[in-house]
Amino acid sequence: MATTEMDDEGLQPIADIDRLIHEPARLMIMAHLYVVESADFLFLMRQTRLTWGNLSSHLSKLEDAGYIDVEKEFVGKKPHTMLCLTKEGRAAFRDYRQSMQQVFDDLPD
């Protein structure tokens, strides 16, 4: 066996990667929400540079998974949507980071 052969056990974390977060757009959304307390739709759209439709669709998936909390309120007469990570969302993002770090740490040079 070649010495560069990967250790299957070492790459086990890759099987545990959360695929919902792993998608680049959703990863960006989760990362932006992870570092703040909460943000609204407009702020996230500017930061992630996603289109209205894209962002809306990804947010729905993250909300369905229980990773983000969507709070709708009225500011004056206008509706306003605030978004924040739930406890589960924060934990899932932390686990994702750890898994990815472990995967790359275990890769041979």
Place this chain on the structure above:
Amino acid sequence: MAQNINLKEFRGEAVRAYLQDGLVELLAGITFAWWAGVFFAYVFLDFGATVVCWLPWLFIMVGLPAAKRRFVYPRIGRVEVVSAGAWKMVAVLGGLVVVVLAVADLLGVVVLVAPQDQVPAVLRPILDAIWSNLSAIMGIVLAGVFVLVAFRHGVSRFYLFALVSLTSGVAFAMLESGRWPTTPLRWALYFAVMGIVLMASGVVLFVRFLRDYPLPAEGASYGND
């Protein structure tokens, strides 16, 4: 979408976005100017009303969210960078400033008003030193806070505020005034300088913000509905 995932940078971006409208500086500047007015009134009009020093907090607590709602959120959206736990820290810091002002009041009473024989001889030089250098102490502490924010979040103009706070605090601590009460005058001048610098920066940033981010067309929803 070709962005790097850098959580530290994302946090810095969020903080800079929160501060870019200049409203925090503007309101902080008004607070300092108010305090300067209170101390100038004491120095020149012999009107001691430091008890009203807390009033600007009320103004900030009500004024900042209202101004953000009116001018900022419709333009760039809303972000809350400070967690509920950290707001407690901010409240504690605000309380500390009030405590410092109260201690300054107390020191003033002890140093200026109390009969000399009632103050223990050991404490006298220490109290005198603290009293006469209060503007320097305040200047150094506030400079530290500015440097911390500037360093952690990349808000480079805060380095300038730190420099102004440090130099004015220390410089005014060396000021001597024969005619008027020296220490309150030092405080008044320190707060006046900080108030003017912060208000000027706040106004410039706010005007630039309004110019750079016009209101979206009427009816644009941006997914907020």
